[in-house]
Amino acid sequence: xxxxxxxxxxxxxxxxxxxxxxxxxxxxxxxxxxxxxxxxxxxxxxxxxxxxxxxxxxxxxxxxxxxxxxxxxxxxxxxxxxxxxxxxxxxxxxxxxxxxxxxxxxxxxxxxxxxxxxxxxxxxxxxxxxxxxxxxxxxxxxxxxxxxxxxxxxxxxxxxxxxxxxxxxxxxxxxxxxxxxxxxxxxxxxxxxxxxxxxxxxxxxxxxxxxxxxxxxxxxxxxxxxxxxxxxxxxxxxxxxxxxxxxxxxxxxxxxxxxxxxxxxxxxxxxxxxxxxxxxxxxxxxxxxxxxxxxxxxxxxxxxxxxxxxxxxxxxxxxxxxxxxxxxxxxxxxxxxxxxxxxxxxxxxxxxxxxxxxxxxxxxxxxxxxxxxx
Amino acid sequence: xxxxxxxxxxxxxxxxxxxxxxxxxxxxxxxxxxxxxxxxxxxxxxxxxxxxxxxxxxxxxxxxxxxxxxxxxxxxxxxxxxxxxxxxxxxxxxxxxxxxxxxxxxxxxxxxxxxxxxxxxxxxxxxxxxxxxxxxxxxxxxxxxxxxxxxxxxxxxxxxxxxxxxxxxxxxxxxxxxxxxxxxxxxxxxxxxxxxxxxxxxxxxxxxxxxxxxxxxxxxxxxxxxxxxxxxxxxxxxxxxxxxxxxxxxxxxxxxxxxxxxxxxxxxxxxxxxxxxxxxxxxxxxxxxxxxxxxxxxxxxxxxxxxxxxxxxxxxxxxxxxxxxxxxxxxxxxxxxxxxxxxxxxxxxxxxxxxxxxxxxxxxxxxxxxxxxxxxxxxxxxxxxxxxxxxxxxxxxxxxxxxxxxxxxxxxxxxxxxxxxxxxxxxxxxxxxxxxxxxxxxxxxxxxxxxxxxxxx
Numbered sequence: 001x002x003x004x005x006x007x008x009x010x011x012x013x014x015x016x017x018x019x020x021x022x023x024x025x026x027x028x029x030x031x032x033x034x035x036x037x038x039x040x041x042x043x044x045x046x047x048x049x050x051x052x053x054x055x056x057x058x059x060x061x062x063x064x065x066x067x068x069x070x071x072x073x074x075x076x077x078x079x080x081x082x083x084x085x086x087x088x089x090x091x092x093x094x095x096x097x098x099x100x101x102x103x104x105x106x107x108x109x110x111x112x113x114x115x116x117x118x119x120x121x122x123x124x125x126x127x128x129x130x131x132x133x134x135x136x137x138x139x140x141x142x143x144x145x146x147x148x149x150x151x152x153x154x155x156x157x158x159x160x161x162x163x164x165x166x167x168x169x170x171x172x173x174x175x176x177x178x179x180x181x182x183x184x185x186x187x188x189x190x191x192x193x194x195x196x197x198x199x200x201x202x203x204x205x206x207x208x209x210x211x212x213x214x215x216x217x218x219x220x221x222x223x224x225x226x227x228x229x230x231x232x233x234x235x236x237x238x239x240x241x242x243x244x245x246x247x248x249x250x251x252x253x254x255x256x257x258x259x260x261x262x263x264x265x266x267x268x269x270x271x272x273x274x275x276x277x278x279x280x281x282x283x284x285x286x287x288x289x290x291x292x293x294x295x296x297x298x299x300x301x302x303x304x305x306x307x308x309x310x311x312x313x314x315x316x317x318x319x320x321x322x323x324x325x326x327x328x329x330x331x332x333x334x335x336x337x338x339x340x341x342x343x344x345x346x347x348x349x350x351x352x353x354x355x356x357x358x359x360x361x362x363x364x365x366x367x368x369x370x371x372x373x374x
Numbered sequence: 375x376x377x378x379x380x381x382x383x384x385x386x387x388x389x390x391x392x393x394x395x396x397x398x399x400x401x402x403x404x405x406x407x408x409x410x411x412x413x414x415x416x417x418x419x420x421x422x423x424x425x426x427x428x429x430x431x432x433x434x435x436x437x438x439x440x441x442x443x444x445x446x447x448x449x450x451x452x453x454x455x456x457x458x459x460x461x462x463x464x465x466x467x468x469x470x471x472x473x474x475x476x477x478x479x480x481x482x483x484x485x486x487x488x489x490x491x492x493x494x495x496x497x498x499x500x501x502x503x504x505x506x507x508x509x510x511x512x513x514x515x516x517x518x519x520x521x522x523x524x525x526x527x528x529x530x531x532x533x534x535x536x537x538x539x540x541x542x543x544x545x546x547x548x549x550x551x552x553x554x555x556x557x558x559x560x561x562x563x564x565x566x567x568x569x570x571x572x573x574x575x576x577x578x579x580x581x582x583x584x585x586x587x588x589x590x591x592x593x594x595x596x597x598x599x600x601x602x603x604x605x606x607x608x609x610x611x612x613x614x615x616x617x618x619x620x621x622x623x624x625x626x627x628x629x630x631x632x633x634x635x636x637x638x639x640x641x642x643x644x645x646x647x648x649x650x651x652x653x654x655x656x657x658x659x660x661x662x663x664x665x666x667x668x669x670x671x672x673x674x675x676x677x678x679x680x681x682x683x684x685x686x687x688x689x690x691x692x693x694x695x696x697x698x699x700x701x702x703x704x705x706x707x708x709x710x711x712x713x714x715x716x717x718x719x720x721x722x723x724x725x726x727x728x729x730x731x732x733x734x735x736x737x738x739x740x741x742x743x744x745x746x747x748x749x750x751x752x753x754x755x756x757x758x759x760x761x762x763x764x765x766x767x768x769x770x771x772x773x774x775x776x777x778x779x780x781x782x783x784x785x786x787x788x789x790x791x792x793x794x795x796x797x798x799x800x801x802x803x804x805x806x807x808x809x810x811x812x813x814x815x816x817x818x819x820x821x822x823x824x825x826x827x828x829x830x831x
Binding site: 009011071082084088089092097099113114175177179180181340342347357369 | 376377378379380381382387390440443444445447448449451452454455456458459462463465466467469470471473474475476477478480481482483484485487488489491492495496499500504508511540542543715716717718719720722723750753754756757758761
């Protein structure tokens, strides 16, 4: 154990639920968050590039994805609340100091997000009303860059959470009378850049999978030429994503993370998980390759589910790495547990009812006539 | 103390919470009241077959989504961001007590977002019955969200019997829960009416439709004003004694209470004389004026709600300077610098000779340091113990300003009896040596006594 002095004492109330329960929702929430987040993180800039440099089909694809982007962002922000909530329950000792040390960049995230979200709306309103102007395109680009910057800041805070050894130096360099100026960034951590880039590669693959789902489910009224072009394009994007993910992931795993953590991830059952996390993107890629000439709703769904598994494996591996990195300083699984049974049960009941109502609403939407045919 | 303190010059970091929260509440209340308005009025428009009204409601729903689903959602997340940075111990405590309260609220938030988008984007594609049902799913989910969040925020003002039994339900069903729920429900209905007037004033040219909207939305607005009044009075009755005393003793709160009372009356009269009795009065200017009064009343209410909690940030649970009340005796005995994770690290890093062989800070040794070093350590104490509520030389409630002309003896005496001199301040949670170090720092930033005033020598 090192640097114990910079960690807060245990919360006397204890965890309100068993650790496994908290971590299940943290990982589930992060996986769900990654789906839409990936689409705005890498998808938005990809679609803007297509709009700028692509042909007719590329422009059409760009418009389709951008049209859905406000809803995608809303779902992503919404799902992001879950891991944030459960991170603060179980990882409060590292979450608060890390974010306070970089308080201004962390605080700026919600300002950037507000601006980027409204920027996307501004762009989309222009698309829908056929009033695209140079300013609207420029605003779209600012939004895309803002989202990438937000990704960088998230990579900073979550890598700083486990880089406890760097806290003291960052604090001393960015403080006044022992109080944090909130201006630190974890840029001295070699893990930061590959971690940020690795997520970008993964985000490209999710964007490709989303394109297949959009084409399989919602592009029925598009021209045949478009429907033939899109799967081939998705395959290319997925391939770029895999190569990017492999390159950044190798850099991250073999070049930057703590050797003890690497050794842990290559031991016994963890080796299987690590290997699965690394090779899993190959499955959706193969599915896109196989289904691209005869895409149906079922096949598109299979691609989507395979991609969800890719993201879930990534989230589980990240969680295990996070715990291992922290194990030199604290044991998050060792805190007192004081289960709040009745609110926990009510939450689970409401969760099931809520999911049921959402499913019912989605079914009503699926049954509704299409816009053009209405 | 448990966490590094975030220094925000001039403003103090907790004031960022106030800023983000107030601007969030302006929209989150509309998200509730506006949702109920849209659900009820869509049902009415379908029932009466009023296509023009339906068309207006669709236009309003777009404005509603742009404001609530984007700005409202993100500023809601922004509050999370800010409280974790500026009030980490209080956030840690609240999360451990209420994680399932927030998780339940999240379920309804998901329902809100899903139903809001379906309600608007599938406006002309769903059959009228399903469309109305989805509108009500939104309205009811939004109101339940309000109820759940109010349970948590009301706890911050009155923990009820939670300190004794530490039960979730004691915390949630605290004495402030019902009054604040009533007041916030009323505020939501009232604010929603003001948003509707403003939107209609700018977007509608059809005078008869404007008249219909004015008449229809004034009733919930007036009901909202009554609920605000009833909830507000009950809120006052259910306040802890110290909060009532703070309202009576702090002149700024006296002024704000009078302001909120006057503004609520003004809004009520304007609603009655304007949209209710004379629907034709709805002009952009009148709507903006009404809206501004409504926001000002809401903002004032939120500020008062925050201010009366002092000296706590979560009443009886966490003090405003991020200390647990139970920690005070030990800090007064062993030292604030010793008890704080980051203050101890500061002394160990910069004054290692002050650490004794047992690894504890030798406070007498700190007093032997040169004056400039004593001031530096005093500044550390100031940052961690005082900066939650006070800027240093200049800024929000700056100590340099309020201690103009104070002698070291006066400062030291006040520090020793901080909570006795001002009951809305926490006790000084340090040793006598630390009080002297803090005195040195405060003396170094205190402004001179203003010239031209009579002064006893």
